[in-house]
Amino acid sequence: MKLDRIEIIQGDITKQNVDAVVNAANKSLHGGGGVDGAIHRAAGPQLLEECKNLGGCETGEAKITNAYKLPANWVIHTVGPVWKGGGHHEDELLAKCYINSLTLAKQYNIKTIAFPAISTGVYGFPVERASRIAIKQIIDFLENDSTMEKVILVCFSEKDYEHYQKALSELT
Ligand code: AR6
Numbered sequence: 330m331k332l333d334r335i336e337i338i339q340g341d342i343t344k345q346n347v348d349a350v351v352n353a354a355n356k357s358l359h360g361g362g363g364v365d366g367a368i369h370r371a372a373g374p375q376l377l378e379e380c381k382n383l384g385g386c387e388t389g390e391a392k393i394t395n396a397y398k399l400p401a402n403w404v405i406h407t408v409g410p411v412w413k414g415g416g417h418h419e420d421e422l423l424a425k426c427y428i429n430s431l432t433l434a435k436q437y438n439i440k441t442i443a444f445p446a447i448s449t450g451v452y453g454f455p456v457e458r459a460s461r462i463a464i465k466q467i468i469d470f471l472e473n474d475s476t477m478e479k480v481i482l483v484c485f486s487e488k489d490y491e492h493y494q495k496a497l498s499e500l501t
Contacts, residue, residue, distance in 0.1 A: 339490040342483040343371035347441040349403040364445040372397040389425030391433045405430045409448030427466035443481040460496040
């Protein structure tokens with residue numbers, strides 16, 4: 330039941346036909362590189378204009394905007410932790426990104442959502458560890474929720490895809 334609501338794919342999150350895509354943003358919410366840059370480029374300049382009015386976002390928290398030119402309807406911006414060796418609440422903060430993004434999505438009646446591998450690029454979080462945290466949080470959420478229809482984990486590289494598949498098979 331919960332398993333068929335989780336999908337792992339390799340691809341570009343900006344191309345996903347879902348209700349919401351999650352952005353791995355920074356605390357300013359003023360755009361950046363990586364997936365953040367790709368989402369802003371694909372959504373167009375109105376996204377930055379809306380983001381400027383949000384007052385930033387704390388690590389582990391999430392905020393929602395329109396998605397403008399993206400195929401999605403919404404962008405949920407969350408700020409992952411910067412990896413500092415693992416002793417600075419990184420696991421807990423990364424888990425919060427998933428929980429808070431999914432909780433916000435539910436409030437907006439979002440039924441399909443795509444996540445990138447938050448924190449595993451510029452922020453340096455080890456992908457194997459991050460994939461287990463992501464999948465654990467999503468499974469826990471889906472076990473207590475019957476409205477979310479699909480959670481897609483979008484991996485940019487084949488290696489990330491393999492880590493995520495492994496984590497899913499270990500946790501289910
Ligand atoms: N679709 C899916 N995944 C992507 C895409 C894409 N189009 N582009 C990159 N990725 P990162 P972070 C993957 O660095 O580590 C930004 O500058 C990428 O390969 O985007 O949370 C922000 O403004 C990696 O697997 O995010 C922040 O300053 C994953 O997305 C900072 O980077 C996350 O990598 C956030 O760092």
